[in-house]
Amino acid sequence: MTKRILIFGSSRNDGNTSTIVNCLKQSLDFDLINLNGLNISHFDYKHQNRDDDFLPLMRKVIGYQQIIFATPVYWYTMSGILKVFFDRLTDCLTIEKDLGRKLRNKQMSVLSTSNDDSQNEEFFLPFILSAEYLGMDYIGNIHTWLENEKIPNVVKNRITYFAKLHSTN
Numbered sequence: 001m002t003k004r005i006l007i008f009g010s011s012r013n014d015g016n017t018s019t020i021v022n023c024l025k026q027s028l029d030f031d032l033i034n035l036n037g038l039n040i041s042h043f044d045y046k047h048q049n050r051d052d053d054f055l056p057l058m059r060k061v062i063g064y065q066q067i068i069f070a071t072p073v074y075w076y077t078m079s080g081i082l083k084v085f086f087d088r089l090t091d092c093l094t095i096e097k098d099l100g101r102k103l104r105n106k107q108m109s110v111l112s113t114s115n116d117d118s119q120n121e122e123f124f125l126p127f128i129l130s131a132e133y134l135g136m137d138y139i140g141n142i143h144t145w146l147e148n149e150k151i152p153n154v155v156k157n158r159i160t161y162f163a164k165l166h167s168t169n
């Protein structure tokens with residue numbers, strides 16, 4: 001099994017984030033999970049959703065050493081689909097604490113996609129702080145975009161850097 005998993009959180013399966021992820025795939029080996037195809041409901045304090053797709057997904061995720069999140073920028077932050085996933089990580093600190101413990105010392109990284117270079121570092125703060133809270137090692141992030149439906153060279157260089165970050169860590 002590859003040691004990394006990419007958790008993909010776009011609202012469209014063949015959009016810009018997907019194009020970037022496919023490019024990354026050419027230089028980095030990873031298994032891919034598309035959150036858009038899963039039944040993961042909003043966090044529920046009563047955990048009545050414990051039988052949806054979240055916990056089986058997490059049982060799979062803890063088998064990997066590196067966890068990469070790929071998300072479009074929607075309203076200055078991560079996609080709603082990915083935010084629901086992060087909210088549900090609370091399940092791993094309450095009803096499935098063993099799963100939460102197993103996230104410790106795993107590596108997290110993030111790839112964001114919008115329409116241009118105008119990204120602020122604060123975008124990555126929720127990921128950095130979540131990694132810290134979960135005892136994970138945050139290894140880095142890149143911001144990406146397309147121009148006329150193509151990946152510009154500056155972004156290709158970032159993708160190369162991002163891929164190397166995972167193979168050297």
Ligand SMILES: Cc1cc2nc3c(=O)[nH]c(=O)nc-3n(C[C@H](O)[C@H](O)[C@H](O)COP(=O)(O)O)c2cc1C
Nearest residue numbers: 010011015016017018072073074075076113114115
């Ligand atoms: C609901 C929605 C909200 C968006 N909000 C932002 C934003 O706040 N900042 C930004 O730069 N782009 C924003 N965009 C543009 C997307 O980040 C951009 O088109 C991205 O490449 C879409 O990736 P996708 O094809 O994987 O959805 C938004 C797009 C959508 C659909």
